[in-house]
Amino acid sequence: MKDYKRYIIAVSLLTVSFLYIFTSNETGVARIFVNLLTFAGIYGLAAIGINVHFGWTGLLNFGHAAFMGIGAYTTILLIPHALGREGVVIETGLPLPLAVIIGMLAAALLGLILGLPTLRLRGDYLAIVTIAAAEIFRLLIRDFEDITGGVYGVIQFSEALQSLRPNFITNLATSIEVSSSQLWVGVITWILIIFTLLFLNRLQKSPWGRALRAVREDEDAVRALGKNAVWLKLQSFMLGASIGGLSGILLAFNYGTLQVSTFVPVLTFYLWAALILGGVGSLAGPALGAVIFWVIISGTDSLAEIFFENANGQQLAGVRFVFVGLLIMFTMIFTPSGILGKKEELLLDIK
Amino acid sequence: MTSNKLLSVSSLKKSFGGLQAVNVDSLEFSENEITSLIGPNGAGKTTFFDLLTKFQNPDQGNIFFEGENVTSFQSYKLARLGMTRTFQLTRVFEKMSVLENMQFSGSSVKNESISRSLIKGKSLNNFEKELEIEVDKILELLNLSHMKYSYARELSGGQKKLLELGRALIRKPKLLLLDEPLAGVNPKLAEEILDIIKNLSIEGINIIMVEHNINAVMKISERVVVMAEGKIIADGEPEAIRNNENVIEAYLGKVNE
Amino acid sequence: MIEQLGNGLLLGLIVAIASVSLSLLYGVTRIVNFAHGEIIALGAVLTLFFSSSPESSFLYLDRFSPLGSSFIVSSIASILLCGLFGALLELCLFRPLRKNNYGNVAVLVITIGLSIFLRHIFLLFASAKPASYALDLQKREDYFGIQLTPRNVQVLIIGSVVMILVGLFLTYTKTGRAMRAVRDSSELASVSGINSDYIITLTWIFSSMLAGFTGIIQGVINNVRWNMGFLILLLIFAGSILGGIGTSFGAMFGGFIIGMLVQLSVGLSFMDGHTEAKNAIALALMILILLIRPQGIFGSKERIS
Structure with a gap:
């Protein structure tokens, strides 16, 4: 498929998606729109992290929720917040930008810890270890309530970000009747996506990016040419993990509370669905995939209503994930290069 | 034991299950020569190559490169020292x-x-x-x-072999280990590749190659090492090897075909 | 710690059988099947559906009511259906993928999609809350100092017998030997006249039946939950890695150790008030094993890189 054809398909899919949203909601379209684009942006950013792992380097990371979670918990616990069952208020903290950087570094560090034992081994081991790490992370956060707030979570931390909100955002939010804090998170998210993509674009075309692609194809040949394949994989793993950490921080600010239930292992599969849909290996694919994915997902809610009268939360989630599973399977089987991926560079025959 | 030779090994052993794949007491490669490693299928040539380049770890024994004991080095470190290899099944980044x-x-x-x-x-x-x-x-x-x-x-199969060779050359290696550089290549291209190899040797790159094409081996090698069942059974100039009884026996007369 | 020994034996047995079934499937097909946990859950859910009384209300959809058959009949039917399901997966999904040269990574991602799909089908159609089989409640009694219910003892005996039968099957029957031959080298096997498509299908059936059986006994000992497959899958992976991926005996041993460890860790003093974290210990041990002896206890080095 020619490049321009892929973009035509992408633009038409986006148009249809947005038309669907406008026609299926009579009131509060702006609110739904901002909500959707904010979530899609955050998931897109997280999926970009997985793309660095899988699309660029061929690494199977099924525990991205852990990277997102560790970024979020590290950052939020370093800024003023209230914690746990009693809501213990902690008023002192680091400035937000510093806390964000430490959060991203913490995610990269987790990447290092998980990568060291597994990146020497065959690819499936990384898949198993990352999926286990996400479960360990969830169990530990739940269990160590004194530090993490346990199942009661962390609250009252949004001020650190919302106090930076410029007036025109507040005014815009008021005029189109949307939540000003969510609009602010959404705007920041998409700005960060653009910066991340520019940054990654530069890297992809550099000797480093070239080396990663070589690793993705044939590690033995890379070794024979005097390059340390494990170190290259480790760097890629840490980079993608820190992008995941950043998206986790944004997700926490978008919810306004930090809950362990946000970073459950299945979150990762949302991201994989978005990534595969958008196109593995392509730069903008994950972000595009995330937007279309969210439209599909919001469509499944009305589908759930057909099967269940007054569907409860669990049933809605059930129907959503049935679709997520089908989406991953069918895209991988029938159009494995997704919407924007290059068929020529597809990973299908990787070991 | 150290050596001033380019590459040497001592009591190098590797076995898979009960099978002794490589069992080489002592072997040295000197500078400025083309050495060919030949032997019947399953003689352990490729495994020996893998051991030399540390793509597999020997069970015991030592490897020295330019006098330095490199037995514990990882493969990419060896490559950085100037030892570059190619693969039997071509491995270009497709x-x-x-x-x-x-x-x-x-x-x-x-x-x-x-x-x-x-x-x-x-x-x-x-x-x-x-x-x-x-x-x-x-x-x-x-x-x-x-x-x-x-x-x-x-690229065609032969062109891939060339690309792999080129990819090794751009690293300006001191020692080039070629694993069947002529396998699956048409006769005309094989001639070209042989010429290239010869020129490289003249330019001062040391070459060790595994090759099944006996005529080609005899034509360009200065030294031929014969392996069978993991052991070195003969080692010398091409003419001497051609008439060596052990070799003829190992090949069941194949050399004279 | 001793009071956990009975639970440890039971979980050890479950993880051991499940690990053997996953390891055999992996060995023969080279598929890391992330949906294996869902086949385990399928066995448990089907048995629940067949054996519960028609009045019980754990199903969301009123259109389906449980059948109320006897537990033994329900179990056997469920195991057979699991085998059928495995065959269908092979014939309708994995064989076409294999024939079209889908790589290992693509197939792995597809099994992930399959597992999410199946798991949430269970959530929608079966119990969102933990459900139990319609079996009478039993008290724990003392067997050689170990606290177990009589039914637990039956499960231990049946499970051990199944495990021995599996071992005998793989060692002495023609089919079992053929499976091992394909596992060790599919090329070699095809040279010696073994039809690997046929053997792979048989492996899917056999492995899925074994998985279904694991699900049923897991349901007897604990309860039936829609997401029971996911957690046990992680323990299976931990067990297989500990024992050495690709070896049936190693998987059995590793699985047993992991299951025991998870239960026994509850009794450790530093675990006081942290019972949730017991699974984390097994998973952390798995990561540690990969760091120091990645081929596992019984595995060979060549299989891992």
């Missing part, structure tokens, strides 16, 4: 262009660091430009210039 294959091989580890790649200063750009000039020279030598921008997967 989803990268011929140019990128060569550039990747030729670029220094320093230039591939993430920070340098990100800042991408003038010096990096200059390096990449110089590298491309170097690539062009080698592609010219290998008759691959017309395929420079093609995906490596579009």
Whole structure:
């Protein structure tokens, strides 16, 4: 498929998606729109992290929720917040930008810890270890309530970000009747996506990016040419993990509370669905995939209503994930290069 | 034990299950020669290559490169010392262009660091430009210039062998280990590859190769080492090997075919 | 710690059988099947559906009411259906993928999609809350100092017998030997006249039946939950890695150790008030094993890189 054809398909899919949203909601379209684009942006950013792992380097990371979670918990616990069952208020903290950087570094560090034992081994081991790490992370956060707030979570931390909100955002939010804090998170998210993509674009075309692609194809040949394949994989793993950490921080600010239930292992599969849909290996694919994915997902809610009268939360989630599973399977089987991926560079025959 | 020779091994052993794949007491390779490693199928030649380049770990024994004990080195470290190998089944990066294959091989580890790649200063750009000039020279030598921008997967089997050779050459190796450089290559191209190998040797690159094409081996080698069942059964000049009884026995007369 | 020994034996047995079934499937097909946990859950859910009384209300959809058959009949029917399901997966999904040369990574991602799909089908159609089989409640009694219910003892005996039968099957029957031959080298096997498509299908059936059986006994000992497959899958992976991926005996041993460890860790003093974290210990041990002896206890080095 020619490049321009892929973009035509992408633009038409986006148009249809947005038309669907406008026609299926009579009131509060702006609110739904901002909500959707904010979530899609955050998931897109997280999926970009997985793309660095899988699309660029061929690494199977099924525990991205852990990277997102560790970024979020590290950052939020370093800024003023209230914690746990009693809501213990902690008023002192680091400035937000510093806390964000430490959060991203913490995610990269987790990447290092998980990568060291597994990146020497065959690819499936990384898949198993990352999926286990996400479960360990969830169990530990739940269990160590004194530090993490346990199942009661962390609250009252949004001020650190919302106090930076410029007036025109507040005014815009008021005029189109949307939540000003969510609009602010959404705007920041998409700005960060653009910066991340520019940054990654530069890297992809550099000797480093070239080396990663070589690793993705044939590690033995890379070794024979005097390059340390494990170190290259480790760097890629840490980079993608820190992008995941950043998206986790944004997700926490978008919810306004930090809950362990946000970073459950299945979150990762949302991201994989978005990534595969958008196109593995392509730069903008994950972000595009995330937007279309969210439209599909919001469509499944009305589908759930057909099967269940007054569907409860669990049933809605059930129907959503049935679709997520089908989406991953069918895209991988029938159009494995997704919407924007290059068929020529597809990973299908990787070991 | 140390040695001033280019590459030497002592009591190198490797077995799989009960099978002794490699059992070499002592072997030395000197500078400025083309050495061929021959032997019947399953003689342990490729395993021996894998041990020399540390793609497999020996059960026991030592490997010395330029007098240094490199037995504990990882494969990529050995390659950095100037030992570059090719593979029996060609391993080019199929989803990268011929140019990128060569550039990747030729670029220094320093230039591939993430920070340098990100800042991408003038010096990096200059390096990449110089590298491309170097690539062009080698592609010219290998008759691959017309395929420079093609995906490596579009190359014929023989061209892939050439690209793999080129990818090794751009690293300016001291020692080149070629695993069946002529396998699956048409006779005309085989002649070309042999000429290239010979020229490389004249230019001072040391070559060890595994090859089944006995005529080619006899033609260009200065020394032939014969392996059978993991052991060295003969070692000498091509003429002497041709008449060695052990070798004839191991091959069941194949040499004289 | 001793009071956990009975639970440890039971979980050890479950993880051991499940690990053997996953390891055999992996060995023969080279598929890391992330949906294996869902086949385990399928066995448990089907048995629940067949054996519960028609009045019980754990199903969301009123259109389906449980059948109320006897537990033994329900179990056997469920195991057979699991085998059928495995055959269908092979014939309708994995064989076409294999024939079209889909790589290992693509197939792995597809099994992930399959597992999410199946798991949430269970959530929608079966119990969102933990459900139990319609079996009478039993008290724990003392067996050689170990606290177990009589039914637990039956499960231990039946499970051990199944495990021994599996071992005998793989060692002495023609089919079992053929499976091992394909596992060790599919090329070699095809040279010696073994039809690997046929053997792979048989492996899917056999492995899925074994998985279904594991699900049923897991349901007897604990309860039936829609997501029971996911957690046990992680323990299976931990067990297989500990024992050494690709060896049936190693998987059995590793699985047993992991299951025991998870239960026994509850009794450790530093675990006081942290019972949730017991699974984390097994998973952390798995990561540690990969760091120091990645081929596992019984595995060979060549299989891992």
